[in-house]
Amino acid sequence: MTAFLKLLARNRLALAGLIVMGLVAGLALVTPILPLADPDVTDTANRFKPPFSEGALLGTDHLGRDLLSRLLHGTRLSLAVGIAAAVVAATLGAAIGIIAGFYGGRTDNVIMRGVDMLMAFPYILLALAIVAALGPGLMNALIAVAAVNIPFFARNIRGITVGIAHKEFVDAARLSGMTDARIILTEVLPNVVPVIVIAMSTTIGWMILETAGLSFLGLGSQPPQADLGSMLGEARSALISNPHTSIVPGAMILIIVMAINLLGDGVRDALDPRLRSGALSRPLPATEVRRKGPVPAHDGEGLLALRDLETRFHVKDRVYKAVGGVSLSVRPGECLGIIGESGSGKSVTALSVMGLVASPPGVITGGAVYYDGQDLIGAPYSTLRRLRGEKVAYIFQDPLATLHPLYTVGDQLIEAIQVHHPVAKSEARARAIDLLKSVRIPNAESRIASYPHEMSGGMRQRVGIAMALANDPDVIIADEPTTALDVTVQAQILAVLDDLRRDRGLAIVFITHDFGVVAQLCDRVAVMYAGRIVEQGRTDEILRAPAHPYTSKLMECVPELGEGRRRLEAIPGLPPLVDRLPDGCAFAERCHRVQPDCRQGELTLEATNDSRKVRCRHPEPITRERAS
Amino acid sequence: MAGYILKRLLSAIPVLLGITVIVFLIMALIPGDPATAILGSYATPENVEKLNRDLGLDKPLVQQYFIWLGNMLTGDFGTSFALNRPVLDEVLERFNATLVLAGTAFVICSVLGVAAGVVSAAQQYGLADKAITFVVLLGISIPSFFLGMMMILLFSVNLRWFPVSGMWPIYGARDIWALLDHLVLPALALAVVATGVIARLARSAMLEVLRQDFIRTARAKGVPERRVIWGHALRAAMVSIIPVLGIQAGFVLSGAVYIEMVFQWPGVGRMLVDAILKRDILLVQGGVVFVAACYVLFNIAVDVAQSLLDPRIKT
DSSP states (O other): OHHHHHHHHHSHHHHHHHHHHHHHHHHHHHGGGSOOOOTTOOOGGGTTOOTTBTTBTTOBOTTOOBHHHHHHHHHHHHHHHHHHHHHHHHHHHHHHHHHHHHHOHHHHHHHHHHHHHHHTSOHHHHHHHHHHHHOSSHHHHHHHHHHHHHHHHHHHHHHHHHHHHTSHHHHHHHHTTOOHHHHIIIIIHHHHHHHHHHHHHHHHHHHHHHHHHHHHTTSSSOTTSOOHHHHHHHHGGGTTTOTHHHHHHHHHHHHHHHHHHHHHHHHHHHHOHHHHHTTTOOOOSSOEEOOOSOOOOOOSOSSEEEEEEEEEEEETTEEEEEEEEEEEEEOTTOEEEEEOOTTSSHHHHHHHHTTOSOTTTEEEEEEEEEETTEESSSSOHHHHHHHBTTTEEEEOSOHHHHSOTTSOHHHHHHHHHHTTSOOOHHHHHHHHHHHHHHTTOTTHHHHTTOOGGGSOHHHHHHHHHHHHHTTOOSEEEEESTTTTSOHHHHHHHHHHHHHHHHHHOOEEEEEESOHHHHHHHOSEEEEEETTEEEEEEEHHHHHHSOOSHHHHHHHHTSOOTTOTTSOOOOOOSOOOOTTSOOSSOTTGGGOTTOOGGGGSSOOOOEESSSSOEEOOSSOOOTTOOOOO | OHHHHHHHHHHHHHHHHHHHHHHHHHHHTOSSOHHHHHHOTTOOHHHHHHHHHHHTTTSOHHHHHHHHHHHHHTTOOOEETTTTEEHHHHHHHHHHHHHHHHHHHHHHHHHHHHHHHHHHHHTTTSHHHHHHHHHHHHHHHSOHHHHHHHHIIIIIIISOOSOSSOSSOSSSOOSHHHHHHHHHHHHHHHHHHHHHHHHHHHHHHHHHHHTSHHHHHHHHHTOOHHHIIIIIIHHHHHHHHHHHHHHHHHHHHHHHHHHHHHTTOOSHHHHHHHHHHTTOHHHHHHHHHHHHHHHHHHHHHHHHHHHHHOTTSOO
16 A cells, blocks of 8 residues: 555656645635635625635626635535545445346346446436436436446446456355355455545546536536536626636636546556556667667678677666677578577567667667678668668567458568559569468468468468568568477478578578477577577587587477487576676576586687687587487 | 348347336436426416326336337327427437537547547657647546637637637528538537547557557568558557547537537537426437437447458457
């Protein structure tokens, strides 16, 4: 509770709302003992006195009554009626909701049908119908406003109650022989009350507005008694000649409702955990770049070359070093594998290339990415945009989430072509069909009109590949494109990619956690751990003799056909948290070859021959040969 | 699709019946004798008895309901006492005026609200977002009737841009320009609250969608940001915005009553308030049932629009 209040207090707008509301409520409370004129005494000789006149701070109305006094008494009345309506609606609505949710079945069905019927009415119309039946009057307006809000509460509370009614503690209470009434009062109600309070805090503003509205129409408080709404209604006829009589009560309603809304928003924000974590912030079109050190120069190697790339996530006051200085390069026609466990930074490395890391919270803090000699990290958005999909294309994991659910796959392919090439739609469509055929989708002509949800996982993944190929790019970055697929489909997809690389001279960066896949497709491989490359070299060399203990452990995780005797090893422990990387080697904690000096100083990526690099002080012995 | 529409129309029948039951029950709440309520407390006992017989009020409640329902189904909503005219004629004429007002306001609040929400989300925490958030807060906090009055003061009385009230000029041609001239202020005043509600929801729906993987895919394809926001993201966000548009249509339709009072607009809301004050019960009953029924049908249209937008909905 105190944590909640602290959160609320940190929200400055909500605090302002709270203070204003407190002031207004305080004024309303002390109104009867303030030295004010009688709000209902008419004095027609002094009608329509302007504000700040002698003896009437806010002037007088059409009957010469003191506006300040009427305002404060009206506020008192409006607040009282609004709050009363909220309490009545919340109490009855909650009671109905709890009964429906607790008993379920037929009771629930009948009650909720009725509630749905009531909700089929346009809100204010129902209130008008009720007032029509009961007759104009403040009490009847209160009843009407409360009544039309009951369905809202009933529905919300029912939802919560249904969840609670099946919890273990309720079952336990039932078994212990408690009566239903007692279970509801002692077990259900305490869990529902916070929801009721929140729902009230968000609707009380509406209730005050609605009662004021009915009074404004002449259906609420009757003269001489006046709430803010009827003050405004009476002042309407003098709107043009004496606007202050309208502005005074109208502004008061605005102030009250605005304060309540601010407060309600604050309460909601304080209670919504997603807002607290900042998860609801939108990613920018390109990852934010804040490079501190000098930009590493291009050494001329590779079509796509990463140099000391650093990407971090800034979440509140924590900094997660997701990518801690990665250098890689890939040549045309070459396939480079990046392998590592989940959270090793391989995906973030790949996404950083084209500025696709969600930002906030992602920030590229150092290094460079050279495509064809041009640094992409410092490049303006327009340059990145032009290259994305045209020269460097991505294939993502899980195409059900990565394809737009509401566009046909054809439209998504056509768009991929048309954003880079101004061709006619028919031409783009023909190309799209060719693309689908090239990734071996049967009936491409009819499949083009399908939506992603109408396709199988393997077909969707092919669409993802076809989309990446749409503009005949030079580089394809494939982020675990086969992880969600079964083995036969996976083999087919890998074959498609391998053909494309040979036929079109594509450079492929292939991210995976599966050494089996690396062995099939990749010329070279980089092993990542805790945001850094720990070993890099030609695939066959690394497969034959892994130097880094992490690499060898990772390889032991792959089952091999006909090798039933070998134990399938899991690596003990978990990767370190990248916001608190230990000194020395990040893998030391889990390493079977760990020595005391592994936990000190910075480890560098040392070249062991012209193509091989390893970041380890005590690598696996070279002599150790793997099964050939 | 035709089958889906038919199915939705059929499923509306119990809702429509429910509405008539609720209206009937509410009217049955009228304390004392309805005939006395209609004729006033000075009516002679003979007149009261005759009226009760004419209205069928001497019969049991259930029978009364079915007589009333049967009459309505044949288009007979009864006769208004105060106006001495068939209820249906009066309601239809007034509803026309409300439809012009509420329809315009609905278009305004949908377009402005969605646009404001999208801009706000796209510029999250930026200047535009803060400005829109503030205006939206103001919009959902101001009573529409007060806003209408202030608009009259500013735009009609001081600036003389628009007429003060009414739907048509007293003298002069009743053409579309005259109507538009009279329509601008009330339609805007009516649209403000709904615009705010829609903008808020559109903003959070957009923020939700912008974090999805398919937005990253669109960006990875090289789709220009403007198109990512207004095409890919908005299209997906509309799935959760459209139901709220349906709800807001109800608010605009029934909230028109305040605006009709402020701007002297000859709509069904003002008719209802007058009828309530004059205890013209049949007119109230007929008006409420008619408007509620129209709203139910409108919501079916919303559902159909939703199914057209989202291919994942089984039709």
